[in-house]
Amino acid sequence: MSGSEIVGDIAEGALLARAVEPAAGEAPDGHTQETACLNCGTTLCGSHCHSCGQAAHVHKTLAAFFHDLLHGVFHFEGKIWRTLPLLVWRPGLLTREYIDGRRASYVSPIALFLFVVFLTFALFNLAVGPIHVEPSAVIAAKSGGVQAEADAARELATTEARLARARRGAADRRSGKRTGVRS
Structure with a gap:
């Protein structure tokens, strides 16, 4: 990304922020103007609460x-x-x-x-x-992942075949056909 693109992105972000929240930062000192402490509710008479010490403004x-x-x-x-x-x-x-x-x-x-x-x-x-991870350990882990994926694919195929047989058997029982399986 070139320097001009960065400057353009910053300008675009500033314009977008101004469009979303147009009144932001309009206070004379750039901070929110509170009349009571947000922490304890005491009336403020300075930049910090004289009761609890919290700053009078919230940074935005x-x-x-x-x-x-x-x-x-x-x-x-x-x-x-x-x-x-x-x-x-x-x-x-x-x-x-x-x-x-x-x-x-x-x-x-x-x-x-x-x-x-x-x-x-x-x-x-x-x-x-x-x-410390040795490069050979990384290669072994990757090949182990390939083996695990192959095992999972075989298990999935076996499970799908069993499910298909069970569905055929259920359909045959509903239609009245006799299979060699007792219910």
């Missing part, structure tokens, strides 16, 4: 999303102990709290996801060690 830009992502990954603090029990026993409530804007008390879903992914890879690497 891609840059703000990535900023929140990086900030969330590296700053768990004590929020993890409020997030994990809800995630395990009442995930719907946790989701509803986050959607409704009460986010200051919980770990960001993206941060939690990334943390779990990185932790999983680290634990598997420690427990199992690096996995």
